[in-house]
Amino acid sequence: MNQYDVAIIGSGPGGYVAAIRCAQLGMKTAIIEKYSTLGGTCLNVGCIPSKALLDSSHHYEDAVKHFEEHGIEIPGEIKVNLEQMIARKQGVVDQTTKGIEFLMSKNKIDVYQGVGSFKDATHVNITKEDGEETIEAKNIIIATGSKPSSLPFINIDKERIITSTEALKLKEIPKHLIVIGGGVIGLELGQVYKRLGAEVSVVEFMDRIIPGMDGALSKELAKVMKKQKVKLNLSHKVKSVERKGDEVIVKADDKKGNEVTLTGDYCLVSVGRKPYTEGLNAEAAGVKLDDRGRVEVNEHLQTNVSNIYAIGDVVKGAMLAHKAEEEGTLVAEILAGQKPHIDYNLIPGVVYTWPEVAAVGKTEEQLKEEGVDYKVGQFPMRALGRARASMDIDGFVKILADKDTDEVLGVHMIGARCADLIAEGVTAMEFRASAEDISRMSHAHPTFAEAVKEAALAATDDRALHI
Numbered sequence: 001m002n003q004y005d006v007a008i009i010g011s012g013p014g015g016y017v018a019a020i021r022c023a024q025l026g027m028k029t030a031i032i033e034k035y036s037t038l039g040g041t042c043l044n045v046g047c048i049p050s051k052a053l054l055d056s057s058h059h060y061e062d063a064v065k066h067f068e069e070h071g072i073e074i075p076g077e078i079k080v081n082l083e084q085m086i087a088r089k090q091g092v093v094d095q096t097t098k099g100i101e102f103l104m105s106k107n108k109i110d111v112y113q114g115v116g117s118f119k120d121a122t123h124v125n126i127t128k129e130d131g132e133e134t135i136e137a138k139n140i141i142i143a144t145g146s147k148p149s150s151l152p153f154i155n156i157d158k159e160r161i162i163t164s165t166e167a168l169k170l171k172e173i174p175k176h177l178i179v180i181g182g183g184v185i186g187l188e189l190g191q192v193y194k195r196l197g198a199e200v201s202v203v204e205f206m207d208r209i210i211p212g213m214d215g216a217l218s219k220e221l222a223k224v225m226k227k228q229k230v231k232l233n234l235s236h237k238v239k240s241v242e243r244k245g246d247e248v249i250v251k252a253d254d255k256k257g258n259e260v261t262l263t264g265d266y267c268l269v270s271v272g273r274k275p276y277t278e279g280l281n282a283e284a285a286g287v288k289l290d291d292r293g294r295v296e297v298n299e300h301l302q303t304n305v306s307n308i309y310a311i312g313d314v315v316k317g318a319m320l321a322h323k324a325e326e327e328g329t330l331v332a333e334i335l336a337g338q339k340p341h342i343d344y345n346l347i348p349g350v351v352y353t354w355p356e357v358a359a360v361g362k363t364e365e366q367l368k369e370e371g372v373d374y375k376v377g378q379f380p381m382r383a384l385g386r387a388r389a390s391m392d393i394d395g396f397v398k399i400l401a402d403k404d405t406d407e408v409l410g411v412h413m414i415g416a417r418c419a420d421l422i423a424e425g426v427t428a429m430e431f432r433a434s435a436e437d438i439s440r441m442s443h444a445h446p447t448f449a450e451a452v453k454e455a456a457l458a459a460t461d462d463r464a465l466h467i
């Protein structure tokens with residue numbers, strides 16, 4: 001029987017990063033993945049393919065709507081070749097997952113393809129296509145991730161009533177895509193198909209889209225999406241989703257309790273994701289799950305069984321690839337006797353719509369709830385030369401800082417390239433910068449990053465220069 005210092009079940013961003021860090025720290029490491037490709041949800045059916053389709057559809061929209069204004073004329077009709085678009089996306093996924101295979105072999109990590117299930121606290125059975133194998137490990141990390149969740153009355157048929165996984169490989173552009181859930185995944189994929197020509201209706205239970213983020217971001221994104229002619233049905237409680245031939249009929253109650261019926265040809269159910277522990281046989285090792293089916297862990301991500309840890313989407317916290325990665329690194333370093341730390345308040349959140357939305361730290365709503373005395377500095381993208389040059393004028397940067405100490409408590413932004421710009425907010429907050437610290441740093445001109453400096457100036461005695 002093969003023996004390891006550490007065995008990791010699941011090869012998503014949590015699992016594969018944990019494996020690399022364990023190997024770097026000198027541990028004999030194995031990783032077990034039930035699918036034939038490594039990389040988990042993120043690389044196969046999540047972050048990477050969705051961004052590939054967002055990029056392709058963005059190019060198409062630019063070509064149709066904006067090229068002429070830029071002085072670029074394309075003779076003849078500009079058409080979408082969806083098959084090619086999906087094939088390019090798959091090419092990106094294949095290249096990326098192969099990259100993980102390379103990293104596993106470079107770091108001398110043994111990869112097992114099969115379903116991993118606990119035999120006991122130190123043994124994992126691997127059910128492969130061609131039989132069973134058991135390995136022994138001193139420590140085991142559960143990194144089995146998550147799966148799309150649904151509502152109890154919805155029957156996901158994977159043809160017309162679909163999850164994000166199917167939405168990433170449709171064979172036709174929907175005529176009318178109904179998206180249930182106005183969160184990150186629904187809005188990103190909704191925008192892909194809107195750009196490609198579908199009518200898109202979002203049905204959201206809460207009174208705003210991207211409910212977890214700062215209210216100002218929800219408001220601005222809703223404004224832009226309405227301009228893009230995405231229909232937002234807020235405060236709508238979906239009560240049935242039925243398929244009739246090629247039609248999908250969604251019924252919901254609006255705020256006043258009136259029934260609203262939407263008829264489309266596809267319905268994307270994006271109401272969140274649930275932790276995935278099926279087939280893991282956690283009971284055999286005595287590992288406890290919490291009341292929401294997540295693996296229960298302490299602040300060191302250790303389960304109730306001392307040599308078993310869990311990371312990523314399968315434990316509490318934001319379901320984000322970079323959160324899973326940080327946790328993978330943390331557990332590896334704990335196993336090596338180090339004392340790492342994650343500040344969960346500083347895990348940024350990003351929505352890759354256009355304009356992009358990104359945030360780190362506390363929202364204004366949270367600060368109010370916590371009774372913190374804060375000040376706000378906000379700067380609109382449209383006041384930037386860079387934004388006008390590329391015609392990306394929607395959005396703003398908003399900085400929240402402590403009223404007395406000027407320490408930055410939250411950075412919230414919507415606009416072009418905010419997914420990348422938020423790193424400045426994270427860096428500043430990681431070093432406990434004040435708004436004035438940011439405002440005194442030189443920001444290259446012309447860039448979108450100047451909005452961060454200007455928002456910091458606005459938070460520092462209302463000193464923005466360009467507005």
Ligand SMILES: Cc1cc2nc3c(=O)[nH]c(=O)nc-3n(C[C@H](O)[C@H](O)[C@H](O)COP(=O)(O)OP(=O)(O)OC[C@H]3O[C@@H](n4cnc5c(N)ncnc54)[C@H](O)[C@@H]3O)c2cc1C
Binds near residue numbers: 145
């Ligand atoms: C459409 C979409 C877009 C997204 N976009 C982003 C984004 O832009 N940015 C971001 O940060 N996050 C994004 N996410 C979320 C992100 O994908 C997850 O947070 C991340 O993948 C979680 O990583 P993980 O390692 O915990 O689990 P996963 O990536 O889910 O990986 C778990 C792996 O474990 C395997 N596994 C499960 N059980 C077993 C078993 N018993 N034996 C062997 N293998 C097993 C699974 O097959 C899977 O490969 C997106 C998700 C979706 C669906």
